[in-house]
Amino acid sequence: MNILVIENEIYLAQKIVSRLINDGHNCDHIDLPNTDAFTKEYDVILLSTSFPFNFCNNIIKKYNENCIILLVSYISDETVTLHIKSGAKDYIMKPFIMNELIRKIHHYKECKDINKELQKLRNYFQFTMLDINTTDVLSATSFPILIETNVQKHADKLVYELSIKMALPVIFISLSAKDWQNKINAIRRTSILYLTNYHTLRKCSKENLLKIIEKKNCIISTLEEELDFPYTKVEARNEKGLLANSNIMTIPDYVKAMVTSYQHKYTDTELSKKLGISRKSLWERRKKFDIEKRVLIS
Known part of the structure; x- marks a missing residue:
């Protein structure tokens, strides 16, 4: 110096x-x-x-x-x-x-x-989020909050803006990690707990998670529509969908994202046809990625 x-x-x-x-x-x-x-x-x-x-x-x-x-x-x-x-x-x-x-x-x-x-x-963060429009204001009046989105970056930007507004740090935990429950239990209320990959959990795990986060400043993001979430829900969808993601996805990741995002809208026959795979391959991928089959919403 x-x-x-x-x-x-x-x-x-x-x-x-x-x-x-x-x-x-x-x-x-x-x-x-x-x-x-x-x-x-x-x-x-x-x-x-x-x-x-x-x-x-x-x-x-x-x-x-x-x-x-x-x-x-x-x-x-x-x-x-x-x-x-x-x-x-x-x-x-x-x-x-x-x-x-x-x-x-x-x-x-x-x-x-x-x-x-x-x-x-x-x-750098603001540069990577330039294509994400967050005209909605994420309210912090009622935690826990679920963000239903078709683009993960959209939910990320909303959480970032809320952390600035509330002057609170954000702790990120992926629910696809094996030790997510231990990590959540160690978090204090003076932080915003941001949980991703909610759509990858099985029903029993989701029920357990909802009990754990009941009194926490928690925000959850999911790429699926969640009908049974008992707390505040916010929709943050991008019309460009997965094309808004600037990163090229691998074929397995793409198939996994398509299955988790659209299995509640299409029958297995329709979904496998759109993906260009057989129903047997669709079943095998659900088993491989540990994706719980969702009931079709009519």
């Missing part, structure tokens, strides 16, 4: 610079209130508040996107409070242990890196 030390106590400044250089950082030192000395970009600025207030405040306002740590001899509005409001990140009292200053520097470097990574992930 590039670090600038603005400190008029020469002995202290030399000690800080020596330690930072030994730790592998590039370090410059200024001992006079002269902004002309700023010749490059710095990741961290260590600013002594023994300089005039206006000089310190101007430095902070000009470089408030940097990590600015105040080196203070005493705490007051002018040395700490007003500077923090202007954009300084933290302060440390003189005399201080050098390791504590190093810890603060690394702490804010980590925070900056995490924020960059978070923004990158948010941008």
Whole structure:
């Protein structure tokens, strides 16, 4: 990191610079209130508040996107409070242990890196969801909630938007995992529990799940129509259907998705004909993918 030390106590400044250089950082030192000395970009600025207030405040306002740590001899509005409001990140009292200053520097470097990574992930998520229109607002007034959708990404975006609205983290659990029940039982109420692949469960497993999630902030997504769900249901369908998925599905995954999504609308004869397979092959795929046969809805 590039670090600038603005400190008029020469002995202290030399000690800080020596330690930072030994730790592998590039370090410059200024001992006079002269902004002309700023010749490059710095990741961290260590600013002594023994300089005039206006000089310190101007430095902070000009470089408030940097990590600015105040080196203070005493705490007051002018040395700490007003500077923090202007954009300084933290302060440390003189005399201080050098390791504590190093810890603060690394702490804010980590925070900056995490924020960059978070923004990158948010941008990527929003980019992948550009083709999903969520004009409906998912209400959080009555958990648990079931989202019936024909495109998984549609449900994902609704849950993401709700987590932002409620300022709650989301915990993802696939119901196709063998240990889904243990994972759910370990979740606290301070999170949104998002369960996918509800349509892959057998009837007895669904009944067990409904008992477990009764008092949890839980959202479930399914690619099937669920007639017996006792809690809030929301429909989030995309007219383009599976074609809205930007990823090419494998043939087994496609067949599995078609069977789970449309077996309640077509007879086995009709469904096998549309898939270009025999009724025996349809039966074999149900058995292979552990898909419970659904009653045809007339």
